[in-house]
Amino acid sequence: MTAMQFIERFWQDIAAWALLIDIIVTGLTLVWVLHLKRETMSAIAWSLTVILVPFLGAFLFFLFGYQWVARPLRRKQQRRRLFRQICAWSSEASVPVPRRWQMLARLAEHAEGFPVTAGNAVEFYHEGKPLYAALLEAIGAARHHVHIEFFIFRSDACGEQFIEALSAAARRGVIVRFLYDSIGAHDLSRRLLRHVRRAGGRHAPFLPVLNPLYRLRVNLRNHRKIVVVDGRVAFTGGFNIGQEYLGLDRRYGFWRDTHMRLEGPVVAGLQRLFLEDWHFATGEAVKGEEYYPKWSEPQGEVLAQVVASGPDGEYKAIRETYFAAIVQARRRVWLASPYFVPDSGLRDALCLAARSGVDVRFLTLFRPDKWLPFLAARFYWSDLLDAGGKIYQYIPGMLHSKYLLVDGQWASVGTANFDNRSLFLNFEVNCQFFDTAVTQKLEEQFLSDLAQAVRVDREVFAQRPWMSRIFENGARLFSPVL
Structure with a gap:
């Protein structure tokens, strides 16, 4: 009996067993998703993927969604x-830092971190x-x-x-x-x-x-x-x-x-x-x-401090220091990163800073090296632009820098992009500096790069083609792993 003949003869039995196995796999994976995913939107997204895409959805979660408890x-x-x-x-205990930045030092040192x-x-x-x-x-x-x-x-x-x-x-x-x-x-x-x-x-x-x-x-x-x-x-x-x-x-x-x-x-x-x-x-x-x-x-x-994070711990020190620094900003928040797919908390912090009159500027690439995170980032640009933030795209080539500068007094520089992948999935390391001279050096380079960048016009961006919006909406569904 050939394989085709076997399928023709027993297709009803095969379909029944496949349905039963899919129900079992889907049920077990859903329990797994709900147990692991604390963020509501991430849990909903993975649950829908598992339910709507038989077998493949469970495999994708096994491959990409199972993060911390491995x-x-x-x-x-x-x-x-x-x-x-x-x-x-x-x-040794951390050396004293200016009072305004003490919280950032404590956040970086929390959970077996490094001293200043x-x-x-x-x-x-x-x-x-x-x-x-x-x-x-x-x-x-x-x-x-x-x-x-x-x-x-x-x-x-x-x-x-x-x-x-x-x-x-x-x-x-x-x-x-x-x-x-x-x-x-x-x-x-x-x-x-x-x-x-x-x-x-x-x-x-x-x-x-x-x-x-x-x-x-x-x-x-x-x-x-x-x-x-x-x-x-x-x-x-x-x-x-x-x-x-x-x-x-x-x-x-x-x-x-x-x-x-x-x-x-x-x-x-x-x-x-x-x-x-x-x-x-x-x-x-x-x-x-x-x-x-x-x-x-x-x-x-x-004054310098190593800040490390990774999927081997629930506490994400780099993400927490980013959030606290943006919230503390009084004059300016200048950010450089090739990828911009932050979680809702970081997006809210940036938009809140921009609405309160803080000079929020984001420098990113013009020609994407990876289309999926670039399209997902464009979906979130609207929120920042509507809040009064400024977005610039670097023209000469690949903008790969990763740093955050606040009020000319504090800087965080390292390997972490401003996206979920760096802040939640990857092993990353930054150094934060409580030093005006260091921050000003980076600000000078930032301004030099802005001179070679094009600013995204809010009104023009709002009139982009509907097809672009569709692709951006689709790409942002992958935000948890971007």
Whole structure:
């Protein structure tokens, strides 16, 4: 009997069993959705998807909706606590910050966060070429260890250059640990990884997607970019490793981003964060005073604090500091991000600030690299424009910077975009600065970028074609995972 004949003979039985299985799968998935999703709109959206799209809806929730309670993330929480006990990292109290910003410092430190540190120096990079030169110089000067973690790491000429630098460091006796996201760096060649390993370095993927223990968790990614050299110099921000970040990819054109080089006690926070991720990925608990050197004198005058968040905890420190900073604004809120898909609370905070007379400006990209989040963002632009906010689109190329500036006195810079994916799903890291000089430097760059941007006219935007509105409405339905 052929397959077709079997189906023709037993199609009624097959249909009945399929219906029964679908009812069972749908019922169990709905219970799962209601148990996990605390936000009402997210619960409704997933419930409708599961009900209206048989089998596929349940699979999509399994793939994209099951976020925080996955076993590997619970295990990461447990390992994080164990790791901190093993390493006995300094838990000194935060240094005083201006009274107005004390709440932001407490929010960032809440739930095993990092303290505010004094005596730091920071240098910003807005283009790939000078940043890559600084990174390679730091790796070349390493004496004890190089810790490097990126979301995207290409196998192109840039990737090969960094692999050679890491391998050279390993050959001269430097401890090299290289961590990469298994989705973001999916095209990282085994040849380059072997080159690092044969030189004596170590490498590991974060949440390998094909590992059955991780249940195809494609939705939970490590979006952090951290480089720590000898525990004394650290880099973090928006740049990854690849030709496009030098402006050499025609799809993106000129690449505008924000990265930073840090020296001082704040480096210990980024060091600890990297080693926590490394511990989770490899099981190796790295400890020793050489990873947390003492500073005999200040490296600068900047008050800085590491702010980290991820799906391994319910408390989202970056999101909370963003919200509190916007609510506290009295004069201006300047935001740069390629993606703008915030939750309702952050949208309300921005609109409230704009309605109360605060100068709210949002700088984003003009030519999208990803259409779905771009269309979803346009759906929410109307709310901000109607409230009196200003939206600008950067013309020269790809705007990839991620920072929030408030009243010329406070800044948060790092890897987190202003969207649900960064604030709820990804592992991210920012640094917040309680420093007027640092904030003013970023404001100067922001104004320079505005001079090369086009402002979105509220009336013109309101008259956009109905077809565009339909696509925007459709795209915003995916907001929980964008």
